[in-house]
Amino acid sequence: MVEELHAQGIDETCVDQTALDQVLEAGQAERICVARGIEPEPGLNSRFEVLVEDCKKLLEGYSEEDQVDFHQVQDFIVVEKGAVLMRRLPPTSGVPGLSVLGEMLPTEQGYVLEFNAAAEGAIIDPDNPDQLIAAVKGHPILIENGVCVDPTLWIDTINLESGSIDFDGSVEVKGDVTSGFSLKATGDIIICGMVEKATVIAGRNLTIVGGVAGEDLGRDQHNELILKARLSAGGNIRAKYTNLAYLRAGGDIVIREFVLQSDLSAKGGFI
Structure with missing residues (x-):
């Protein structure tokens, strides 16, 4: 049966050997998939890695039985001017797919995403365009694809x-x-x-x-x-x-x- 599939041009990589074994063991089959292509995996867009903690400290997750000091001091995070706030990771190329006939299926490459232009108090590192740094000393606030510093x-x-x-x-x-x-x-x-x-x-x-x-x-x-x-x-x-x-x-x-x-x-x- 494998030889017949090869004769039909089916790529050996796509053959489902488990399905073939089931057919051979049963001695018969009506409709069964014995070869599957490989779907292409699209590349990932730029990802953003936060390098500082978000300023928000919320009193959440406490049950009524918990002993909570609601008067405790909340010490908010402060970053110095020039501190690295966020790193942009490069997009990936993706993985091509494969048809049952052995033909390569093209994939889509990820896109380069820009830092959020609304990230006030932060600038792109002049020495590294993939890093966002604090333009002023202040309190970091996480936003989509960026960090503000107030x-x-x-x-x-x-x-x-x-x-x-x-x-x-x-x-x-x-x-x-x-x-x-x-x-x-x-x-x-x-x-x-x-x-x-x-x-x-x-x-x-x-x-x-x-x-x-x-x-x-x-x-x-x-x-x-x-x-x-x-x-x-x-x-x-x-x-x-x-x-x-x-x-x-x-x-x-x-x-x-x-x-x-x-x-x-x-x-x-x-x-």
Whole structure:
């Protein structure tokens, strides 16, 4: 039977020897496939290998029985300028197929894909066009075929979902810093909402669009108020108002409306 297949021009590579053995063992067959061609395998397009971790740290995968400290500090990743963020791997050529008659079946080669042009804060390495590097120091954010680098960390609200934040750079909070949490940054901090009974420490300037509403925890042995809200900045502190809070500034403290039962200290002035 094999000789007959060869006589018909069937390539030996495509012969299904197992099927032939079954026919010979049964002594008969109606319709059975005894030779199969090989499908061509198309090449793969460029693939992108991420060389830094994504910034997002999500509180997920916990069961109700797990002991989770929702106030723990989230230490976000920061990359230095020039750090390699992503590597582009070359496309592959693919594997040709083979017909049952031994004819080569052409394949398609993979395409070279470009890095995402929307990868702000990153550039193509001038010494290696297949590498993406950080143009600035900042927080890496993974996107399709690219990595953005943002010198400012953007947070909706400092709460149970985010945890406390400790970031090497600047931070902007769209909402509030809620009670029991802390926010620390080596750069500037901008809080678009308010600060509750929390700790906020900025290496440079601290701006609070809303106000500071702390809490009186009683008095110490020197009859001084023990205040829950604590804010400090290496530069200026600006806020709409402050109530029951400690404020320490290396520059000026600027309060637009009022100060109530708060302890303020500034190396600059009070405005």
